[in-house]
Amino acid sequence: MLNYLWAGMILAGVIFGAFNGKMQDITNAALDSSKEAVTLCITMIGVMAFWTGIMEIASRAGIIQMASDKMRPLIRFLFPNLPEKHKAVEHICTNFIANFLGLGWAATPAGLKAMEELGKLEEERRNKKISGLAREKGVAGNEMCTFLIINISSLQLIPVNVIAYRSQYGSADPAGIIGAGIVATAVSTGVAAVFCKLMDRRKKNTANQKNFL
Numbered sequence: 001m002l003n004y005l006w007a008g009m010i011l012a013g014v015i016f017g018a019f020n021g022k023m024q025d026i027t028n029a030a031l032d033s034s035k036e037a038v039t040l041c042i043t044m045i046g047v048m049a050f051w052t053g054i055m056e057i058a059s060r061a062g063i064i065q066m067a068s069d070k071m072r073p074l075i076r077f078l079f080p081n082l083p084e085k086h087k088a089v090e091h092i093c094t095n096f097i098a099n100f101l102g103l104g105w106a107a108t109p110a111g112l113k114a115m116e117e118l119g120k121l122e123e124e125r126r127n128k129k130i131s132g133l134a135r136e137k138g139v140a141g142n143e144m145c146t147f148l149i150i151n152i153s154s155l156q157l158i159p160v161n162v163i164a165y166r167s168q169y170g171s172a173d174p175a176g177i178i179g180a181g182i183v184a185t186a187v188s189t190g191v192a193a194v195f196c197k198l199m200d201r202r203k204k205n206t207a208n209q210k211n212f213l
Contacts, residue, residue: 040168047164052106068093079143088117102159111151118144146196153192156185
């Protein structure tokens with residue numbers, strides 16, 4: 001759908017420029033934007049490489065594991081039916097930590113691994129190897145939905161990527177977004193957590209009613 005939207009906007013812009021004699025401006029804008037995109041990519045690659053390296057060092061030094069241990073109560077609250085020492089826990093914690101630092105790119109690999117392990121958890125439930133409500137194959141489980149929602153809401157204490165963007169475009173105070181970013185993402189994450197809990201309770205009540213009948 002996004003491809004169609006972008007293609008439609010580009011086509012509409014070209015047609016509008018052609019009818020208003022602005023084709024030269026459109027051509028110049030396309031060339032300038034291409035140059036700017038390359039420059040921005042180089043800047044963001046440097047930022048991404050630096051922070052991804054920091055995360056890798058922290059992981060090998062055991063800092064991620066220590067942080068994961070501290071986050072166990074939070075993980076238990078958000079994922080009450082997730083086995084305590086399941087492989088997905090470490091990947092979920094790594095993803096959360098990267099998101100706390102505003103490192104969406106660094107959070108993505110951990111997020112993909114977490115979803116992969118949660119998918120295996122659902123398969124184990126379907127095969128009766130682990131107790132718990134099993135979903136049909138191809139249907140996301142509660143833990144997968146909760147993780148996706150929390151990951152999208154993404155509490156950020158230091159929005160590194162946004163700061164880098166603002167610096168690239170000449171902001172007088174690139175880090176001035178930190179306060180507003182913390183408030184906005186804290187609210188979105190809080191709403192996401194409440195929503196997940198309400199939906200989880202609703203599903204449990206529905207399941208109990210079915211069992212009763």
